[in-house]
Amino acid sequence: MDLRFNDEETAFRDEVRSFFKKSLPENIRRKMVEGKKIGKEDIVTWQRILNKKGWAVSHWATEWGGTGWSPVKQYIFLDEMQQAPAPSPLQFGVYMVGPVIIAFGNEAQKKKFLPRIANIDDWWCQGFSEPGSGSDLASLKTTAKRAGDHYVVNGQKTWTTLAQYADWIFCLVRTNPDSKKQEGISFLLIDMKTPGITVRPIQTIDGSREVNEVFFDDVKVPLENLVGEENKGWDYAKFLLGNERFGIARVGLSKERIRRLKELASIERVGDKPMIDDERFRTKIAAVEVELKALEMTQLRVVAAAKNGNSNKPDPASSILKIKGSEIQQTISELLFEVVGPYGLPYQPEQIEDDRVNEPPIGPDYAAPLAPTFFNWRKISIYGGSNEIQKNIIAKAILGL
Amino acid sequence: MDFELSEEQRLLQESVGRLLSDRYGFEQRTAYMKEPGGFSRALWKQYADLGILALPFAEEDGGIGGGPVDIMIVMEAMGRALVLEPYLATVVLAGGVLRHAGSKVLRAGLIPKIADGSLVLALAHSERQSRYDLADVATSAKKDGAGYVLDGAKGIVLHGDSADKLIVSARVSGKQRERDGIGLFLVDAKAKGVSIRGYQTIDGLRAAEVTLAGVKIGAEDVIGDPGKASPVIERVVDEAMAALSAEAVGAMTVMHEVTTDYLKTRKQFGVPIGNFQVLQHAAVDMLMATEQARSMAMLAAMMAAEPNAVERHKSVAAAKVQIGRSGRFVGKTATQLHGGIGMTMEYKVGHYFKRAMAIDVSFGDADHHLATLAKMGGLLAA
Ligand SMILES: Cc1cc2nc3c(=O)[nH]c(=O)nc-3n(C[C@H](O)[C@H](O)[C@H](O)COP(=O)(O)OP(=O)(O)OC[C@H]3O[C@@H](n4cnc5c(N)ncnc54)[C@H](O)[C@@H]3O)c2cc1C
Numbered sequence: 113m114d115l116r117f118n119d120e121e122t123a124f125r126d127e128v129r130s131f132f133k134k135s136l137p138e139n140i141r142r143k144m145v146e147g148k149k150i151g152k153e154d155i156v157t158w159q160r161i162l163n164k165k166g167w168a169v170s171h172w173a174t175e176w177g178g179t180g181w182s183p184v185k186q187y188i189f190l191d192e193m194q195q196a197p198a199p200s201p202l203q204f205g206v207y208m209v210g211p212v213i214i215a216f217g218n219e220a221q222k223k224k225f226l227p228r229i230a231n232i233d234d235w236w237c238q239g240f241s242e243p244g245s246g247s248d249l250a251s252l253k254t255t256a257k258r259a260g261d262h263y264v265v266n267g268q269k270t271w272t273t274l275a276q277y278a279d280w281i282f283c284l285v286r287t288n289p290d291s292k293k294q295e296g297i298s299f300l301l302i303d304m305k306t307p308g309i310t311v312r313p314i315q316t317i318d319g320s321r322e323v324n325e326v327f328f329d330d331v332k333v334p335l336e337n338l339v340g341e342e343n344k345g346w347d348y349a350k351f352l353l354g355n356e357r358f359g360i361a362r363v364g365l366s367k368e369r370i371r372r373l374k375e376l377a378s379i380e381r382v383g384d385k386p387m388i389d390d391e392r393f394r395t396k397i398a399a400v401e402v403e404l405k406a407l408e409m410t411q412l413r414v415v416a417a418a419k420n421g422n423s424n425k426p427d428p429a430s431s432i433l434k435i436k437g438s439e440i441q442q443t444i445s446e447l448l449f450e451v452v453g454p455y456g457l458p459y460q461p462e463q464i465e466d467d468r469v470n471e472p473p474i475g476p477d478y479a480a481p482l483a484p485t486f487f488n489w490r491k492i493s494i495y496g497g498s499n500e501i502q503k504n505i506i507a508k509a510i511l512g513l
Numbered sequence: 514m515d516f517e518l519s520e521e522q523r524l525l526q527e528s529v530g531r532l533l534s535d536r537y538g539f540e541q542r543t544a545y546m547k548e549p550g551g552f553s554r555a556l557w558k559q560y561a562d563l564g565i566l567a568l569p570f571a572e573e574d575g576g577i578g579g580g581p582v583d584i585m586i587v588m589e590a591m592g593r594a595l596v597l598e599p600y601l602a603t604v605v606l607a608g609g610v611l612r613h614a615g616s617k618v619l620r621a622g623l624i625p626k627i628a629d630g631s632l633v634l635a636l637a638h639s640e641r642q643s644r645y646d647l648a649d650v651a652t653s654a655k656k657d658g659a660g661y662v663l664d665g666a667k668g669i670v671l672h673g674d675s676a677d678k679l680i681v682s683a684r685v686s687g688k689q690r691e692r693d694g695i696g697l698f699l700v701d702a703k704a705k706g707v708s709i710r711g712y713q714t715i716d717g718l719r720a721a722e723v724t725l726a727g728v729k730i731g732a733e734d735v736i737g738d739p740g741k742a743s744p745v746i747e748r749v750v751d752e753a754m755a756a757l758s759a760e761a762v763g764a765m766t767v768m769h770e771v772t773t774d775y776l777k778t779r780k781q782f783g784v785p786i787g788n789f790q791v792l793q794h795a796a797v798d799m800l801m802a803t804e805q806a807r808s809m810a811m812l813a814a815m816m817a818a819e820p821n822a823v824e825r826h827k828s829v830a831a832a833k834v835q836i837g838r839s840g841r842f843v844g845k846t847a848t849q850l851h852g853g854i855g856m857t858m859e860y861k862v863g864h865y866f867k868r869a870m871a872i873d874v875s876f877g878d879a880d881h882h883l884a885t886l887a888k889m890g891g892l893l894a895a
Contacts (some may be wrong), residue, residue, distance in 0.1 A: 173649070241853070244780075246781065246783075246852050246853060247781045247786075247852070248780070248781040248782045248783075251781075251782075251783075262802065270853070271853045288698075304746075312867075314820075314857055314858075314859070315857065315858040316856050316857060316858065317848075317856055317857065317858055317863035317864075317867065319858070323853075323856075337746070374515070381642065381644075382644055382646075383644075383646060383649070383690060384690075392880055392884060393880075413828050443769065449870075450874075450878065450880075453644050453645065453874060453878070454639065454644065454666070454668070454669045454874050454875070455641075455669070455715040456715070456874060457669055457715055457716075457871055457874060457875075458669070458714060458715075459712065459713045459714055459715045459719065461714070474710070474712055475641065475668065475723055483715045483870070484715070486870075487863070487866070487867065488871075490848050490855075490856060491853075491856050493849060494848075494849065494852055494853060494855075494856065495853075497850075498849070498852060500791055500792070500849075501788070503791070
C-alpha cells in the first residue's frame, strides 16, 4: 500500500492544476468561491474552454472525445477541478445522458448528439421524477404511445433542474402499461421546442429558481429518438443513476468549501479573537475534516478497485459515497452559516446574483449566500435517490435480499 | 408544582389560537409579508383588541399584569402561525426595557400606546461586531447639557424599519466590551441623524441596520441609570429568549404535525410512506426533540421572572441550547421526510424550518449558550 501518486500521476496533477489556474475565468472562480449564483453563461463559457482543451468529456470513450485517462487520473482531474473551484460541465449532458447514448444509443444518435453535448451546444435536463413517482421512480405514469413514425407523449415531470434553459430533455416514459412496472419503461430524447411542452418554475426554499415542472400534452417525438430498445429504459436509467450518485460525493468541492470556511472563520471575530481560534468551532471544523478524509480514502479505494478492473459488479459503494458526501456537504454548509452568526439573517438575493448588485451588502460582503446555501443544500440528501433509498440499496446488498 | 394553565390562561390560549387560525393561513401570511413593514397592521390592531399587546405591563401603567407564562402562551401560538408582526420587538424587547427601567413618565407616555396598537417599538442593541456578547457596545453616548449625543451603528434590529421609536443602547463610559458603562435611550425613528436601512430576513420577517450620527437625546428620554443598563438588557434578553423558545416550540409542533400527516398520505411503492420503519423512527425522533424543547420552554417561562439573575440566566441559556438543537433537527428532518416538496417555497414546512434556524441564531445559538452554561458551572452544583 502506498498513498502517494506515482511520478506520472503527480505530473498530471500539476498539469491540470496549472491549466485550471490559467484558464478558469477569474469572475467565475470568484463567484464559485463566494458561493454566488453560477448562471447558464458561466457554465457554457467554462465547458467550452474545457472542450477546446479536449477535457470536457474526459471520461467518455476516446472515439467520442474521451481522454483515455486511467481511473486515477480521472479522479485527480475531478478533484482538481472542484478545488479550483470550477463549475462542473453540465451534469445532465456530460455525466448523465452522454454516457447513456454512448453505451446504448445508435450511431446516428451518437453522431447527432455527442459532439453537441461536449460543446454544450444543447442544454440538457433530466426528466425522470414525477409528482407521484419520486423514490418509487419505476411507478412513473408519463406515457408514450406509438403513432406511425412517432410517439405521442402525455404526462408530467417535476423537479426538473434548470429546464428553463433546456434545449433537450431525456425522459423515462411508459411504453407498455401492461407489463411489470420496470419492464414497460423506455428512454426518450425530447426536443424542448416541440409543441405541447410547458415549463412551470418551482421556487426552492432559499428563493432560487432551479427546478421546474414540465408538462407534456400530446407531444410528438420521432421514433428515432428512442435510446436502445423499447421497454428497456429502466436498465439504462439504473446505469445513469449509478453515475449520478458517484458524482454527488464531491470530495474536491468539500475540500474547497472547508478552505473557505477557515478563511471566513479567520476574518470573523468573537470578542477580540478570530473565530478560528475558538476551541469549539475549530473542533467542529476538524471533525468534518476527519469525515471528509475518510470519504476521500473510501473513494480512492473505489477508484483503485476500478483500476484493477473489478468495477462491474453491482456495487453499493456509490450509495455509500452519496450518503457520506451529501452529509459532509450539508455539515460544511451549516458551519458556513454558523460562522457569520446573526449576519446570516439578512436575506439578500440580489447580492447572490453577482451581476445585479448595485447596493452595498448588509453586514460582511461574504454573508449573503451562506444561509440560502445551507437551506438549498438540504436537497443533496434528497435528490439522486434519497439517502433513505441509498440505505435500502446497501441493506439489500449486504443482507442478500 | 403545577403544570396546569389557569382558567384565564386557557381562555387566552383559546382566543389567540382562534384568531391566528382564522387569520394566518399560508396565503394570508404571504400577503401580509407584502404589506408595508412586512406585516399586517390590521392584525396588529386585533392583537390590541385581544389585549395581548398590553399583556406583560403592570395594570397601573395601562397593562394587564400578565407574566412570562402568559407570554409563552401567546408566543407558542405565534410560532404555530409563523407570525410576522413585531410582537417580540415591541412588547417583549422594548416593552421589557420600559417595564424594568422606564421612568413613570415614559411608561405613562408609551405603554398605553403600545397597548392600543398605535406604537411600534424596537430594541437597537446588537452591533455589527458584537455577535452574541451583550456587553459589546461601541456606539457612544456623550453627555450634552442635560441630555446626550449618540454616535454609532446598530445591526439586525428586529423590526427596526417599522418602529416609530427605538430604544438604543450606547456606551457612556468604559471600554467596548465592558459590562459597566452602557446606557439606554429612547430615540424617535425620524430624529435627525438617525438613518435606517430595512430588509427582509431569511425567515420572512424584517430587521434593519441603524446608523446614529450626532443624535441628540433629551434628559427625559434617558432610560434608567445611564451606565448601569447591563442588568436590564440581560434580563430583557432572557425574557426574549424564553419567549422565542415558546415560539420555536410552536413552530416545531407544526413541523411535526405536518410531517406525520404527510407520512400518512404520501404514497410510494404502493403504500403510505409512513409504513417504512426508518421514517416512523425519524418521526418519533422529531416528537422527542419537540417535547424536550417544550419542557425547556416551560422551564424558561417559569424561570424568566426569577429574581436571582444567575439562576434565571442558567435556565434560560439551557432552554436556548435545547431549542436550538431541537429546532435544527426537527427542521432538517421535516424537510428530508417530505422529499422534494419540502424544498419548495410553496410548501409550508420550509418556512417553519427557516424560522427555527433564525431563532437559533437570535441572541446566541446553541453552542454559544452551551459554552456560557459550562462556564457558569452547568446546572447542577458539584
Ligand atoms: C433540488 C432538487 C433537484 C432535483 N432535480 C431533479 C432533476 O433534474 N430531474 C429529476 O428527474 N428529478 C430531480 N429531483 C427529484 C429527486 O430525485 C426526488 O425528489 C427524489 O427522488 C425523492 O422523491 P420525492 O421528492 O418524490 O420524495 P418521496 O419519494 O415521496 O420521498 C419522501 C420521503 O420518503 C422516503 N422514502 C420513500 N420511499 C422510501 C422507502 N422505501 N424506504 C424508506 N424511506 C423512503 C424518502 O427518502 C423521503 O424522505 C430533484 C429534487 C430536488 C429536491
